[in-house]
Amino acid sequence: MRRGRRPLPSRRTRPSPRLQSLLPRQGEPVMKLLGLFDDFLKETVNLNQTRIDLLEESIGALKTFLRASDWKPKIVGFEEQGSWAHGTIIRPVDDDEFDADLLVMVEPVEGWTAADYVEELGRVFSGTGVYADKAKVWDYCVTITYAGQRRIDLAPCVVGRLWPGSLEVCNRKGGFERSEPVQYTAWLKERNAYSGLNSFRKVTRLLKYLRDIKETFTCSSVLLTTLIGYRIDWMEKDNPDFADVPTTLKTLTGRLDDWLQRHPNKPIVANPKLVTEDFGEFWDTQEKYANFRNVIHRYRGWIDEAFQMEGRQESIAAWQRVFGDEFGKASVIKVAADAASDGQARVRGLLSSTAAHFNELVDVVKNYGISILPPDFCRPPHMKQPRWRPAPNLAKVNVAAEWRESRSSAPGRAIRAGEILPARGGLYFRVDMEDGSTTTAGHQVQWRITNTGTVAIAKGQGRGGFEGENMSHGRWEPLAYRGVHMSEAFVIRRSDDVLVAKSDPFYVVIE
Incomplete structure (x- = not known):
């Protein structure tokens, strides 16, 4: 960090052409972490194979039971429906029960209402000792619950009642309803084929996981899957925008956000195979849609930032902001173990007693993260000590x-401590109390800006003293010198000049 140098343009989540130079140029490497995405899907997001095997075993038993039962409709087949059929089923949060849908395709029964199909199906299951305690009748289906494991919804679907090949699901309260579940499933399989490498399905699972783990928006699975499906078409097969999972995630989330921003009011999201069916009705209020629109916009920005990260540990941290600590967890643990054994020894060899640290220190921090720094790194010899009397409990x-x-430009993007930054532009620092409030008028903030690194020390810029705010409610610091630097805030009560609060060091890493 340095005083008095005119900074260059910033990198933004949605950069204008004038600011494109700050983003990695086309062809420059980004840290995609393909292996970690594969591990995250397999170990955390996807429904595990044991549960899939149990599901298929239960489905087989239910089919056998129904074919041998006295249920009057003639069964012509079974069709998987929903996330299971679409290949987008995910592991439930906290290992809760998961759902699977099975359509029972039947011929019409003369004189039967839609309610008859569902209620009679419920009677068949309730009348047997095997399923009596597991069966519950709903409007469209009969649910068989295997406590603590899974729920299977069996829904009658009448074939050919209106005309040969027509399909209708049965609503006990609303009568027969047209449906095209087989064609809809085929449509989604086409989207997945266009994306290649199964990346459409994998991204759909990731976004459903994000919905379930964050709980910041509501959106039914069929609605979310349809919204994503509309963002890709046949002409894009082999498009590099779908080259792998993180690239596809960035592409589809960006396209979804663009579409949502063009629609401030709750839109129609038609079933692509039955235009009279509006999946958008699952947002039952404008407020729920507006929240979904805003949250996707925020996550799009996080995903774009994570995709651009180049350092492995910085990239993992950025994706953890999106998906939580389970992403890359094993890799983070391994890095911590490496640091405990020989990583810190490597860092020690790059440190000097004057804080004129070797330039290679930045590369080590870039690869391992700021946790690799020893505890005494934040106390270089040129750092000044606070001169204010401290309160008993800081x-x-x-x-x-x-x-x-x-310094005078509009607000930019938030920066995390330890994020690798170019020697361009600058940082605006501000203080937030732990409860999220700002400091009151009865206090002043003093900043201790401490530079390290050979370049800063050699040029007499090994700052470590205290300086006041130079902007409204904050301090501006240009970025100039390669190194690992620190910014700390000290809050002093004006009435008696007592230090009442302080921050931990905020590490600024400039490459």
């Missing part, structure tokens, strides 16, 4: 940082 405050093109 409060904790947090430092927030924001990248800006220049």
Whole structure:
């Protein structure tokens, strides 16, 4: 960090052409973490094989039971429906029960109402000792619950009642309803084929997991899957925008966000194979849709930022912001173990007693993260000590940082401690109390800006003293010198000059 240098343009989530130079140029490497995405899907997101095997075993038993029962409709077949059929079923959060849907395709029964098909199906299951305690009748289906494991919904679907080949599901309260479940499933399989490498299905699972783990928006699975499906078409087969899972995730989330931003009001989301059916009705209020629109916009920004990260540990941290700590968890644990054994020894060899640390230290932090730094790194010899009398119990405050093109430019993107930054532009620092509030008028904030690294020390910029705010409610610091630097906030009560709160060091890594 350095005073008085005019910064260059910033990188934004949605950059204008003028700011494109700050993003990795086409052909420059980004850290895609393909192996970690595969592991995350297999170990955390996907329904595990044991559960799939149990599901298929239960489905087989239910088919055998129904064919041998006295249920009057003639069964012409069974069709998987929903996430199971679409290949987008995911493991439930907290290992809860998961759902699978099975359509029972039947010929019409003369004189039967839609309610008869469902209620008679419920009677068949309730009248046997095997399923009596497991069966429950709903409007469209009979649910068989295997406690703590899975739920299977069996829904009658009448074939050819209106005309040869017509399909209708049965609503006990609303009568027969047209449906095209087989064609809809085929449509989704086409989307997946266009994307290649099964990436459409994998991205759909990731977004469903994001919905379930974050609980920040509501969107039924069929609606979410349809929205994603509409974002890809046949002409895009072998498009590099779908080259792998993270690339497909970035592409489809970006396209979905663009579409949502063009529709501020709750839109119609037609079933692509039955245009009279509007899946958008699952947002039963404008408020729920508006929330979904806003949240997807926010996650799109996080995904774009994570995709652009180049350092492995920085990239993992960025994706953990999106998906939580389970993403890359094994890799993070391994890095921590490596650091405990020989990683910190490597860092020690790059440190000097004057804080004129070797330039290679930045590369090590880039690969391993700031946790690799030893505890005494934040106490270099040129750092000044606070001169204020401390309160008996110091409060904790947090430092927030924001990248800006220049001191006078508009707010930019938030920066995490330890994020690798180019020597461009600068950071606007501000103080937030732990409860999220800002400091009051009765206090002042002093900033301790400490530089390290050979370049800064050699040029007499090994700052470590205290400086006041130079902007409204914050401090601006240009980014200039390669190294691992620190920013700390100290809150002093004006009435008696007592130090009442301080922050932990906020590490700024400039490459």
